[in-house]
Amino acid sequence: MGPLQIILIIIGAALLLFVLPVLAMSFALYAVLLLRTSKNKWGHTCSFPDDPEYVRMYNAGLEWEKTVTDKKRPVQVKSGRYRLVGEYFDFGAKRAVIIIAGRTESYQYSYYFASAYERDGYNVLVIDNRAHGYSDGHINRLGYGEYKDIIKWSGLLVSLGNSSVVLHGICIGASTALFAAASKKCPGYIRAVVTEGMYVNFYESLKNHFKEKNKPLFPMIQGVVTHLFFISRANVVTDGPIRRIKKMYRPILMLQSRQDTYSVPEFAQALYDRCPSETKKLVYFPVGAHSRIRINDEQGYDRTVSEFLSSLDL
Numbered sequence: 001m002g003p004l005q006i007i008l009i010i011i012g013a014a015l016l017l018f019v020l021p022v023l024a025m026s027f028a029l030y031a032v033l034l035l036r037t038s039k040n041k042w043g044h045t046c047s048f049p050d051d052p053e054y055v056r057m058y059n060a061g062l063e064w065e066k067t068v069t070d071k072k073r074p075v076q077v078k079s080g081r082y083r084l085v086g087e088y089f090d091f092g093a094k095r096a097v098i099i100i101a102g103r104t105e106s107y108q109y110s111y112y113f114a115s116a117y118e119r120d121g122y123n124v125l126v127i128d129n130r131a132h133g134y135s136d137g138h139i140n141r142l143g144y145g146e147y148k149d150i151i152k153w154s155g156l157l158v159s160l161g162n163s164s165v166v167l168h169g170i171c172i173g174a175s176t177a178l179f180a181a182a183s184k185k186c187p188g189y190i191r192a193v194v195t196e197g198m199y200v201n202f203y204e205s206l207k208n209h210f211k212e213k214n215k216p217l218f219p220m221i222q223g224v225v226t227h228l229f230f231i232s233r234a235n236v237v238t239d240g241p242i243r244r245i246k247k248m249y250r251p252i253l254m255l256q257s258r259q260d261t262y263s264v265p266e267f268a269q270a271l272y273d274r275c276p277s278e279t280k281k282l283v284y285f286p287v288g289a290h291s292r293i294r295i296n297d298e299q300g301y302d303r304t305v306s307e308f309l310s311s312l313d314l
Helices: 003-034 052-067 107-119 146-159 172-181 202-212 220-232 241-247 265-274 298-310
Strands: 072-079 082-089 095-100 123-127 164-170 190-196 252-257 280-285
Touching: 003 220, 052 107, 072 146, 082 107, 082 146, 095 107, 095 146, 095 172, 107 123, 107 164, 107 298, 123 146, 146 164, 146 172, 164 172, 172 190, 172 241, 190 298, 202 220, 241 265, 252 265, 252 298, 265 280, 280 298
Parallel strands: 095 123, 095 164, 164 190, 190 252, 252 280
Antiparallel strands: 072 082, 082 123
């Protein structure tokens, strides 16, 4: 047996014993995180029913929806090959907000953030992102494809009589909102963006998830990133909000909890520093886990959003 044959045998053994099992395990994790494998996954139920704080948010949103049911109607758009579903609350205003939830959430989750916009004179659109709720699709692309859906939704709002649109995104929804607003194809009627818990890129956020759960980074995270690149068509290492925000010229309000262990405060500061918008604001809140700022300071949260948007000509 020659040296070349020995090398090939060693490489083959390494593939069988290490690389292929890692890819298989990392795909299983990728599927859990970002593939909708059944219609029951990421549907219209509370995503974390054992989390009291999360349940409070979800139930508060449902209570708000009951008070404005007469203002609600189902809506849908076609974005590429996807039929997307949402609910539109028409309060008779000439401006509207699109509330963009994060991974695992349907439009019912977004009810919780809607009441403040109703009080401030906005119509409200809540949506099932692709691969969520009643919308088509099975891959969560972390905003890399979904931002086009947001532009479609904003066009619908204009056709319904709104002259300006605000995007309010939470976590991955924040990334999606930024991608839309920083895109060359973003229409002028998308006038401002509000983000909560935006990360610099999904890779760094995923690393923080692994660390918090005391899971080793290597080699699983590299495997997940590989699947993201080939299946989701998302380069989450070199591309993300930290890159896209360099083209963000619209007004942006960034809300950040100092207790967020996934999208950490340092991420928010880096994004803020790189953003070229002449109208930008970063506000830190002392309490609240990831995506949990408002439930811990509802008055402060709503006041911050209201004051920022009221300073604009919307």
